[in-house]
Amino acid sequence: MRLQYKKPVVPLGETRHVVPLLLISALIWGCGDVSVEQEAPETQNETIQAKTGNIRGTITPPVDGTSINAFRGEGWVAFTTNDEEGNYEFRDLPVGTYALDVSAPFHFVDLSNRSIEVVAGEVTQAKPVFLRAWEDAAKLVGRVIDANTKQPLPEVKLFVICTSRICTGFSATSDAQGAFEIRLWPDLQAQLSIEHLGYQPQLIVIESLGHRNQKTIEIALVPQNQ
Numbered sequence: 001m002r003l004q005y006k007k008p009v010v011p012l013g014e015t016r017h018v019v020p021l022l023l024i025s026a027l028i029w030g031c032g033d034v035s036v037e038q039e040a041p042e043t044q045n046e047t048i049q050a051k052t053g054n055i056r057g058t059i060t061p062p063v064d065g066t067s068i069n070a071f072r073g074e075g076w077v078a079f080t081t082n083d084e085e086g087n088y089e090f091r092d093l094p095v096g097t098y099a100l101d102v103s104a105p106f107h108f109v110d111l112s113n114r115s116i117e118v119v120a121g122e123v124t125q126a127k128p129v130f131l132r133a134w135e136d137a138a139k140l141v142g143r144v145i146d147a148n149t150k151q152p153l154p155e156v157k158l159f160v161i162c163t164s165r166i167c168t169g170f171s172a173t174s175d176a177q178g179a180f181e182i183r184l185w186p187d188l189q190a191q192l193s194i195e196h197l198g199y200q201p202q203l204i205v206i207e208s209l210g211h212r213n214q215k216t217i218e219i220a221l222v223p224q225n226q
Contacts, residue, residue, distance in 0.1 A: 054122075055089065057126035058082075062083070063105065066104040070093065096118055099114045102131070144178045200221065
């Protein structure tokens with residue numbers, strides 16, 4: 001009588017017994033070598049962690065209503081806020097280079113974190129953010145005139161260029177009398193760019209001003225053809 005080998009039937013949910021059953025059957029019936037391939041378990045969380053990372057940081061002082069936005073390239077990616085102690089964290093961000101914009105009510109926007117590398121499965125620590133209140137701002141006030149006629153120049157565009165790249169929104173336009181006012185945070189190192197159609201552009205260095213201090217300047221623009 002010839003015996004015939006039949007593959008054992010394994011009930012659903014008992015797959016952990018497949019390997020020993022096959023090996024025992026191979027020894028009994030002489031079926032030769034038996035190889036069983038098993039895929040390594042991979043959970044959804046492990047898949048996400050292999051492609052994403054986190055950004056963690058602190059904000060001082062912690063302000064209610066603070067908004068922290070993460071950007072990659074030219075696109076917005078995620079938003080979060082800080083807790084009562086000023087801590088925040090972005091979770092499961094795709095791998096890449098990020099910039100953070102931090103804004104809070106009655107405070108200047110902070111752009112100090114511009115190149116944060118997110119690495120797969122890791123937490124990247126961002127530089128601490130120190131918010132600056134509007135009420136502590138220094139003021140740069142002045143007037144723009146024609147260098148030849150000494151007459152005021154309206155509609156002149158003035159932009160603050162922050163050399164440290166940690167500020168935004170500092171700009172002004174002169175009024176009918178050529179007057180302007182720009183609020184800056186204290187101890188800011190920057191330059192003032194002045195542009196007006198038909199006139200040569202100017203670039204003025206802004207010396208750091210103390211808390212709530214005010215500096216008055218007069219800017220004389222030279223016509224383009226001179």
